[in-house]
Amino acid sequence: MRRNRIISPPREDLDRLRQPLTPGERVVLEFFDAHLDPEWEIYCQPHLNGLRPDFVLLNPWVGIAVFEVKDWNLDAMHYFVPAGGRDLHGRKDGKSFSLAAQNPVTKVNHYRDAVYKLYCPRLKQNAGFAAVTAGVIFPFADSRRVRDLFAGFLTRDENDPLARYQPVSGRVELAAGRMDLIMPESQRQHSMLMREDIAADLRGWLVEPDFSVTQRRPLEMDANQRQLAETRTESGYRRIKGPAGSGKSLVLAARAARLADEGKSVLVATFNITLWHYLRDLVVRALKVRGGHRNVVFVNFHSWCKQVCMEVGWSEAYDELWKSGDGASVMEAALPSLVASAAAEEDSPRYDAILVDEGQDYRPLWWDTLRRFLKPGGEMILAADATQDVYGTAQAWTNEAMAGAGFRGAWAQLDVSYRLPPATLPLIQSFVTSFLPEEGVELPSPPQASLDLFPVSLRWVQCTSQHRIETCVTEIVGMMRRTGKALANADITFLAADASVGAMVVSALADRDIASVATFAPDMQERRREKMAFYMGDARVKATTLHSFKGWESPLLVIYVDENAGERSLALVYAGLTRLKRQQAGSAMTVICSSALLRDYGSTWPDFIEKGPLATL
Structure with missing residues (x-):
């Protein structure tokens, strides 16, 4: 086993995944780990903005590879493409049915397009497509039979030099240790198409969200x-x-x-x-x-x-x-x-x-x-x-x-706040004493821990209500620059007091091809359904109201406070500020505020920015 390789999730957690690795996926993981240079990072079932490929391989100096693995036994039933048809089908016990949704070639090609067009925007246009391999592996099938079956879905004949970017392999190549056939691009030591900043763009989408990692850990209590x-x-x-x-x-x-x-x-x-x-x-x-x-x-x-x-x-x-x-x-x-x-x-x-x-x-x-x-x-x-x-x-x-x-x-x-990064406590205590009634106030106390253990970035952006949507989107995208090592883009949570504002932000994110799981539907019945489906382990950016996020937590928060911040909504703002979860790898919270009432308070934050004239109450 190679040392110092990044494998995510780590090996010790693989048996506790919500969707365990299949036997074939385990074979492929061991093969990759044994035959790839240690600079190649291995991401198992990564969170890719709602997409879930089986493996993504990343080398900052060489390239990217997306793989689908299928444990299919090609003798278990008849696999075929109907004459004149475009979809994969299966036939068993005299019944035929479509397997289009399970076609690994069309899936992996879709993943490759998404990586190139959306998640690595700094790859060179056209030429940059060659930095991404889209491979399919059948660990328990003969590769010749697989290629014959999927020939109509492959964009290149196997003799075409560009077929190296769309390899199809099976049990023989795995057993022989032929990394050069399973992923020809792995033989490179360097590529002019790849850089560390391109790799960093992608990592934020590949890293497992904090919530999914935490879910495998037992509860810790004092x-x-x-x-x-x-x-x-x-x-x-x-x-x-x-x-x-x-x-x-x-x-x-x-x-x-x-x-x-x-x-x-x-x-x-x-x-x-x-x-x-x-x-x-x-x-x-x-x-x-x-x-x-x-x-x-x-x-x-x-x-x-x-x-x-x-x-x-x-x-x-x-x-x-x-x-x-x-x-x-x-x-x-x-x-x-x-x-x-x-x-x-x-x-x-x-x-x-x-x-x-x-x-x-x-x-x-x-x-x-x-x-x-x-x-x-x-x-x-x-x-x-x-x-x-x-x-x-x-x-x-x-x-x-x-x-x-x-x-x-x-x-x-209970007095001690174990959720909040210690550096946030003075700011939150200041908010409570400045804006909330004294009766019933519970001020959080820090645990006995060093501030250095839980670094945090705290940013306040004061803006006009006219520029609130573009500012929110800019700050959410900016938050993505903090991800990629231990935090994922899927950890980013956007909170708004008003569902209509939230819906506009989500729409603007979608225009940038950033998917989100949100609870801002205009129809109340549909919004209720969205709330029932809201889940922090989802692979997309999260977006919901401050009301709906009460009781939750996230290491990466972007909060919008509108110009109508009043007595009742101030308690809601407090609830939002206390949703930040500390992490040894760091956490971050950005508040975008259009309320003049909170401007002076916001100016006490470590990173304060003012854009345009102040909104009035």
């Missing part, structure tokens, strides 16, 4: 967090408070996993639709018993209310609610009250534990509704941070309300 996750109070009721990044969601997820491992039924409830995806991934990391995830239900509160009505046969009553009142009043009171009554029905669900995250977004009535579905002797946990009171609901949690909610004694307290 003694206080672990004690809360592993114990219950005498009454079964516990309330936990702490600032952003202090591990409230971590404790909640670890507790849910522990109970699920014990075979208990757990309901994890949020207000934010997208947040339960994040909690689910935390729970999966903490589970120890195979199949334990089946004992946990993750829901948004109002979706759960509808689900309960359906389960007890109250769908008509549910529909009538929406006909008789406005949406806000139905969601705030009428629907929770209806569901509370449904608890008396025989078919209503019951849970051993009910855990609520971002509890400051809940109203006491909602909590009381959930309590009615708790099994006798069960437990409930409420985790909250009043500083992130973006809906104005935290003030409803008076001492009287708390007393009637089943709680006894003081709040369990």
